Amino acid sequence: MRVLILLVGLISLPIYAVTAHFSQQEIALLTQSYQQHSPQMSTTDVHNHLLEQQFLLWQAEQSQPQLTTRLSAVGFSTEYHVKRYLIDLIQHSQVPLTQPTLSDEVLAKYNALWLIAQLGPYPANGQLSPETAETLGKVNIELGSQSLNFYHLYDSLSMQSRFKLHQGDSNYLHAEIHNELHYQQLASQINALAQHGLSLSHLTDIATAAIISPAMRAYLGVGEMMHSHSPVLEAIAKELTVAQINQFYRQNKAEFRFHSDVNASGVMFADQATALRFHHQASEHGFATARDTFKQPDIFAKYQNHLTRTDNRSNWLIQSAFNLPEQSLSPVIRTPQGQWLVIQTFDKTESYYPAQSETVRYLATKSLAKQHALARYQQAKTQWLKAL
DSSP, X not given: OXXXXXXXXXXXXXXXXXXXXXXXXHHHHHHHHHHTTOTTOOHHHHHHHHHHHHHHHHHHHHHOGGGGTXXXXXXXXXXXXXXXXXXXXXXXXXXXXXXXXXXXXXXXXSSHHHHHHHHOSOOTTSOOOHHHHHHHTTOEEEETTEEEEHHHHHHTSOHHHHHHHHTTOHHHHHHHHHHHHHHHHHHTOHHHHHHTTOOHHHHHHXXXXXXXXXXXXXXXXXXXXXXOOOHHHHHHHHHOOHHHHHHHHHHTGGGGEEEEEEEEEEEEESSHHHXXXXXXXXXXXXXXXXXXXXXXXXXXXXXXTEEEHHXXXXXXXXXXXXXXXXXXXXXXXXXXXXXXXXXXXXEEEEEEOOTTSHHHHHHHHHHHHHHHHHHHHHHHHHHHHHTO
């Protein structure tokens, strides 16, 4: 069942169609799929997870609609991911699907020479010119009783995959042709799906929501994703007051501890073999004994072996000492200058960052913004669920 929702959420709120109710068979199929990776997930867990993903799809349609087309400029289209998701999902159902078969004779025409003739060199910016795109839009790959539009297939691929086609990789083209035909076969089985309590429309919404959910969670500030940023977190951070930051500092002061001082000794060697022998002796007999035996000067003696964060700011050797646990012997470390270093740490001193420091402001703002983003997210999701 597809319903129209009007809800006061995070931003502006137009009306969108979402899948809010699933058949028992759809939930059973998704439960079977999820339990392959998370055996502990119950049917209720899966149902709640599906609803949350539909909420994220609804949020994407109103605030990040481009995600329903493509997650990134260099990646595959969202439709491409959805088709692969559905093919994998239906393989776990009782709906009969078979791999499409194509003879070598049918595929022979679409070889490396054909690809290179159609596409030419890979464009420097990774984008076809409008003229080339229009030309490819008129090219169909004829496969007996079926045909595929070449541009639609090409446009769904990632930049790396398109590059393969420009290089004449016909094996890759044939694999993608098989994938597309496999999906077309699935899409033609609407009646068979319905007989098993499955709706292709519902499953497509489920797949789309699953694909875009990580990106939307990152956008809304309640999830992490590589190379992403959250405008929601940025906006919340600008709203935070000094009083809120100070209160967070008082309530979470333990989070602002750092090692301000470390007592340490260190020796440097020109070659790795000598450094390894020193390390072995230091492990067996103690650092001081080994240093006396090897007659090596202590590189931290000029600091009276008492290192501070002030010293640490631009000194790689001191940074290395701070990175070690207290009362520990380092392994043999290669320095940026190609020498070999061994460090022995002793006691470390803990201090607190000052309440008005830039470090406190940054860390408190980051934590508070995430807390507020999660609270707003949960509130909007709860309102959305109530409106179903």
